[in-house]
Amino acid sequence: MPILLTRRTLLTLVGASGLALGTSVAAQDRGLRLAFIPQENPEKLLGDIEAVTGWLAEELGVPVEGFVTIDHAAAVEALRNGDADISFMGALPFVLAEAEIGAVPLLSEVYRGAPSYTGRIFIRRDSGIQTLADLRDRDIAFADPISESGYLYPLTEFVQAGLIQSPGEAEAFFGRIFFAGGYQQAMQAMAEGLVDAAGASQYADLLLTPDQQAQVTWIAESEAIPSHLVIARPGLDSDLQARFVDAMMKLNEPENRDKLQYLYGPDGYVKADPADHDGVRDMARRYGLLE
Structure with missing residues (x-):
């Protein structure tokens, strides 16, 4: 069996909830809840999350809370059960979440001038x-x-x-x-x-x-792989979802670009096109991850 190198460390940070680091999403009844995946050191991400959620709260006029999941699967589960409204996620987890829970793609990251990487x-x-x-x-x-x-x-x-x-x-x-x-x-x-x-x-x-x-x-x-996305759970309020997308697109503006460093450091965002992920869907089917 493959071994989870950091599982013990992560579980220590996560605590009893098994879902998130540092905050309790269950206590948040209103506003927007964002799930982040631990591409980087989860402890570093906590500081990044505080910076970006504070800015988003000002832009949206509603409370915005963020938390770090153990992995992609935990982020999908958080979307499924309503512990998260929006998640930052890779292309493969997105197509699986799309098939499992009807997740909606909102934005794609841009790196080096293109919404793809390897x-x-x-x-x-x-x-x-x-x-x-x-x-x-x-x-x-x-x-x-x-x-x-x-x-x-x-x-x-x-x-x-x-x-x-x-x-x-x-x-x-x-x-x-x-x-x-x-x-x-x-x-x-x-x-x-x-x-x-x-x-x-x-x-x-x-x-x-x-x-x-x-x-x-x-x-x-x-x-080439379609870049990471920002996705939403099905049923998220359409007005709040649209305002979130508009706010995130403001990160492309020169006066806001410094905040991209708190979101895994892309060059910016474009609105997501579901068709861009057809190749990922094909590979997932080839390897038995999708029907």
């Missing part, structure tokens, strides 16, 4: 690893089992290289597989020598220190 397999430069085949019987950390750039797309590079036939055969190829709980956690595990490689977003090395960045490289890159 997944990569990262290694340390001094590891002696040069090809994907060199990772046979070695340990690898992925971000999340339902992450596109942090699992499925990087793993597909091994399929295309003829090293495995499907994700189900991955455990027989690698020594051990770990799900670290986020990009930064997977990259740190690799950079610190706890594992031999990491599967994560093409930008995940930017979450390392400058010294660590100089010590890592990548050996495989996936096809």
Whole structure:
């Protein structure tokens, strides 16, 4: 079985609720509740969330509360049961949430001028690893089992290289597989020598220190993936949803762009087009994640 590297740490931070860090969403009866996924260190995200929810509350004129979930699956569950109204989420979790609970895509992130990015397999430069085949019987950390750039797309590079036939055969190829709980956690595990490689977003090395960045490289890159989204639970008040989208689009304006650093650091946002995720839906069906 793959191992959750950070599960004990996260559960300590989460507390008894099992859903969120630092706040109780159940106590919030009015306003907007936002679920954030732990792509970065969850403790750092708490400060970021406070900054962005404060700004959104001023823009919307309603209370806005944010919390960090354990992973993508917990964010979907929070949307399902009403503990969250809106969530920041990857493309694969979105298409699964769309199929399971009717989640609605609102916004797509823009990076380097495009609403897409890739997944990569990262290694340390001094590891002696040069090809994907060199990772046979070695340990690898992925971000999340339902992450596109942090699992499925990087793993597909091994399929295309003829090293495995499907994700189900991955455990027989690698020594051990770990799900670290986020990009930064997977990259740190690799950079610190706890594992031999990491599967994560093409930008995940930017979450390392400058010294660590100089010590890592990548050996495989996936096809383009639709960027992360901001999605809403079905049934969210349409007026509040529209005002939220308008407020988020203001982050593209020069006077507000500094706030993007508190939202995982994209270049900006565009309104989401569900058709952009057809390729992700196809891959999810191919691997038995969607009917």
